[in-house]
Amino acid sequence: MPESLRHRIGIDIGRKLPAEQAVAWVAANDVRYFDIQCDLPPNAMERFDARTCAAIRDACARDGLHLGLHTLSAVNVAEVAPFLRDAADQYLCAYIDLAKAMAAEWVVVHGGYHFTDDYGLRRAASIDRLKRAVAYAEEQGVLLLLENLNGEPTRAEVHYMPDTLADTLAWFDAIPSPNLQWAFTINHAHYDQHGIAGWIDGMDMSRCAEVRVADNNGEYELHMHPGTGTIDFADMFRRIESAGFAGHYMCGWGELDDMLAGRELLVEHAR
Numbered sequence: 001m002p003e004s005l006r007h008r009i010g011i012d013i014g015r016k017l018p019a020e021q022a023v024a025w026v027a028a029n030d031v032r033y034f035d036i037q038c039d040l041p042p043n044a045m046e047r048f049d050a051r052t053c054a055a056i057r058d059a060c061a062r063d064g065l066h067l068g069l070h071t072l073s074a075v076n077v078a079e080v081a082p083f084l085r086d087a088a089d090q091y092l093c094a095y096i097d098l099a100k101a102m103a104a105e106w107v108v109v110h111g112g113y114h115f116t117d118d119y120g121l122r123r124a125a126s127i128d129r130l131k132r133a134v135a136y137a138e139e140q141g142v143l144l145l146l147e148n149l150n151g152e153p154t155r156a157e158v159h160y161m162p163d164t165l166a167d168t169l170a171w172f173d174a175i176p177s178p179n180l181q182w183a184f185t186i187n188h189a190h191y192d193q194h195g196i197a198g199w200i201d202g203m204d205m206s207r208c209a210e211v212r213v214a215d216n217n218g219e220y221e222l223h224m225h226p227g228t229g230t231i232d233f234a235d236m237f238r239r240i241e242s243a244g245f246a247g248h249y250m251c252g253w254g255e256l257d258d259m260l261a262g263r264e265l266l267v268e269h270a271r
Helices: 019-028 050-063 084-102 119-140 165-174 186-190 195-202 233-242 256-270
Strands: 009-014 033-036 066-070 106-109 144-147 180-185 208-213 248-251
Touching: 009 019, 009 066, 009 256, 019 033, 019 050, 033 248, 050 066, 050 084, 066 084, 084 106, 084 119, 106 119, 106 208, 119 144, 119 165, 119 180, 144 165, 144 208, 165 180, 165 195, 180 186, 186 195, 186 208, 195 233, 233 256, 248 256
Parallel strands: 009 033, 009 248, 033 066, 066 106, 106 144, 144 180, 180 208, 208 248
Antiparallel strands: none
């Protein structure tokens, strides 16, 4: 594997640190890629005024860091109720505006969720809302990354979208913009019927900009430390890199020190 792989493996800070401390932490730990969530304290969106955004933007530029933002999957992008549907549009636009102000290089977004019987209605609402968000992102020069979400048991009432290979393909076919690319969450794909290999073969990997990494037991939704589940990371790296992927990986499990240690383990698997 390329020697630069280690620097392509980032850390999902989320809400574990205030944004300013997150910038300092990744720089001190030789991490190049990181993302944060800006919904709730310590990174509530309301506190990011122009001065704060400029300070974060300048610090990332100075230290050669690549910052992304990650929206909250609990916000239903497939919302259809009055007032709430307008709020969902505003929510995505607010993240796009914040990304522009911070010079964040991507924003991870989701397709929302449905309640089984209303799948068709909410699928249409999700795709239409993301089309509007992508159009706005094009105007603002912001890249959105759509994440494949975790499948729920068949008898569950609530299901994320898109959570299958077929649906993920359908979302991307419906929105062919270069400002919408893919955040491939491997632990979600691992317990899908197609598995990680099937997703790599089935998707257009040229639209993959981020690979989100955690281990999994192969049975249900878990974000586990590498080596504690059943994912073959050597095979994963071989398949993804052979498919021409040149983007970044993002660790997403446990605490910050856990992910930092796990990054070294991932490099060993890749070798």
